[in-house]
Amino acid sequence: MSAAHEQFSGRDAAPNDLEAFWLPFTANRSFKKNPRMISGAKDMHYITPEGRKILDGAAGLWCCNAGHNRKPIVEAIQKQAAELDFSPTFQFGHPKAFQLASRIAQMAPGDLDHVFYTNSGSEAVDTALKIALAYWNARGQGQRTRLIGRERGYHGVGFGGISVGGIVNNRKFFGGLLTGVDHLPHTYNRAEQAFSVGQPEWGAHLADELERIVTLHDASTIAAVIVEPMAGSTGVLPPPKGYLERLRAICDKYGILLIFDEVISGFGRLGTAFAAERFGVQPDMICFAKAVNSGTVPMGGVIARKGIYDTFMKGPEHVIELFHGYTYSGHPLAAAAGLATLDLYREEGMFEHTKAIEQRWADAVMTLRSLPNVLDIRTLGLVAGIDLASRPDAFGQRAFDAMDKGFRDHDVMIRITGDTLALSPPLMITEAQIDELIDKVGKVIRAVA
Numbered sequence: 035m036s037a038a039h040e041q042f043s044g045r046d047a048a049p050n051d052l053e054a055f056w057l058p059f060t061a062n063r064s065f066k067k068n069p070r071m072i073s074g075a076k077d078m079h080y081i082t083p084e085g086r087k088i089l090d091g092a093a094g095l096w097c098c099n100a101g102h103n104r105k106p107i108v109e110a111i112q113k114q115a116a117e118l119d120f121s122p123t124f125q126f127g128h129p130k131a132f133q134l135a136s137r138i139a140q141m142a143p144g145d146l147d148h149v150f151y152t153n154s155g156s157e158a159v160d161t162a163l164k165i166a167l168a169y170w171n172a173r174g175q176g177q178r179t180r181l182i183g184r185e186r187g188y189h190g191v192g193f194g195g196i197s198v199g200g201i202v203n204n205r206k207f208f209g210g211l212l213t214g215v216d217h218l219p220h221t222y223n224r225a226e227q228a229f230s231v232g233q234p235e236w237g238a239h240l241a242d243e244l245e246r247i248v249t250l251h252d253a254s255t256i257a258a259v260i261v262e263p264m265a266g267s268t269g270v271l272p273p274p275k276g277y278l279e280r281l282r283a284i285c286d287k288y289g290i291l292l293i294f295d296e297v298i299s300g301f302g303r304l305g306t307a308f309a310a311e312r313f314g315v316q317p318d319m320i321c322f323a324k325a326v327n328s329g330t331v332p333m334g335g336v337i338a339r340k341g342i343y344d345t346f347m348k349g350p351e352h353v354i355e356l357f358h359g360y361t362y363s364g365h366p367l368a369a370a371a372g373l374a375t376l377d378l379y380r381e382e383g384m385f386e387h388t389k390a391i392e393q394r395w396a397d398a399v400m401t402l403r404s405l406p407n408v409l410d411i412r413t414l415g416l417v418a419g420i421d422l423a424s425r426p427d428a429f430g431q432r433a434f435d436a437m438d439k440g441f442r443d444h445d446v447m448i449r450i451t452g453d454t455l456a457l458s459p460p461l462m463i464t465e466a467q468i469d470e471l472i473d474k475v476g477k478v479i480r481a482v483a
């Protein structure tokens with residue numbers, strides 16, 4: 035360990051040695067030359083070590099739907115840490131994990147009644163895929179092993195998730211991935227859909243590609259289809275009208291499980307508890323994470339339909355039914371934070387607020403359409419994707435500059451993917467803050483023209 039490191043107490047908000055931390059999904063060398071540091075947060079803002087207030091246009095990383103450092107959530111975590119720090123959920127249990135599971139199951143549509151906890155969205159996805167495979171095994175159809183994802187899909191970074199995912203850079207460096215995976219086409223077509231507010235009219239027919247895939251492989255080999263109801267990390271692609279309904283119908287026709295990855299769309303982002311509710315399409319499993327406790331303590335999970343759970347509940351009662359789980363599944367701090375967060379969502383009517391301001395949000399974001407280099411804007415719920423024209427020979431540079439200048443010069447946090455800016459502020463945003471955010475984003479887009 036370096037001398038500089040030994041001097042550093044580890045408590046300083048501005049560490050003097052940035053080398054040791056290999057940052058995820060980050061240009062490390064560029065960051066370490068000129069870091070974007072955050073040391074505090076409150077409600078709609080991040081706070082830098084030098085005290086600048088940064089308007090959070092991204093809910094952190096699509097996580098902090100209730101806003102930052104909300105008192106009831108902070109207090110619930112503090113209380114829980116003092117009461118029960120950790121208890122295993124392998125063969126033991128603690129009350130709050132059960133309470134939270136019941137609350138989540140109540141919020142989920144139909145008979146999505148059982149919650150399996152993980153610690154992240156990636157683990158939620160891999161868990162759902164494993165449940166699907168084990169479910170068919172338990173039903174005596176173990177030949178159903180094929181998993182169908184979608185181009186441009188993001189399902190985290192586990193081997194299952196990157197295999198069914200469709201983001202090229204997340205796949206191409208990591209070998210052969212899972213075998214027996216196929217992909218639906220993505221649903222974006224700029225010529226047909228540009229500047230659409232809400233669900234685009236064009237594209238439902240793309241679900242019929244599932245018929246082609248079924249014809250190729252035969253339904254008897256296919257375990258599950260997994261899609262994000264609204265693709266988020268690829269740059270915000272709302273589902274075309276009728277698309278999800280058609281996917282559901284084809285899955286029903288061939289007895290294929292349908293998994294919605296709601297790691298981003300869950301917990302109010304689209305004005306309902308889950309996108310499944312908003313779109314009126316019930317999947318067989320929902321993956322969640324992030325906003326379940328407003329990003330405060332790592333937690334994710336899978337909500338499974340009753341029939342799936344019941345399929346496993348057979349055989350001698352002392353035998354484990356599903357050989358899967360994580361040391362921290364249903365961690366007490368995460369569960370306590372989850373209960374406090376769901377209370378806050380309800381007490382402050384945050385999902386209803388999101389629904390009520392959706393049009394206002396869309397109108398405000400669409401004012402950016404005439405700015406330089408804006409190729410397309412898509413909005414849905416409290417989300418927006420803004421495609422910028424790439425700089426010649428430097429894909430991603432313009433959006434990177436926008437994110438960087440936004441943070442340094444305009445006190446705003448925006449998320450980027452490729453040359454797309456993604457906006458997803460905390461759900462507590464006011465109309466005045468929407469205007470402030472869009473004003474800042476407009477300045478940033480001009481600054482990178």
Ligand SMILES: Cc1ncc(COP(=O)(O)O)c(C=O)c1O
Pocket residue numbers: 096153154155156157159188189190191262266267295296297298323324334
């Ligand atoms: C749809 C979707 N699935 C899975 C994940 C992975 O979640 P995590 O980063 O918590 O593993 C994400 C993260 O953004 C996501 O958007």
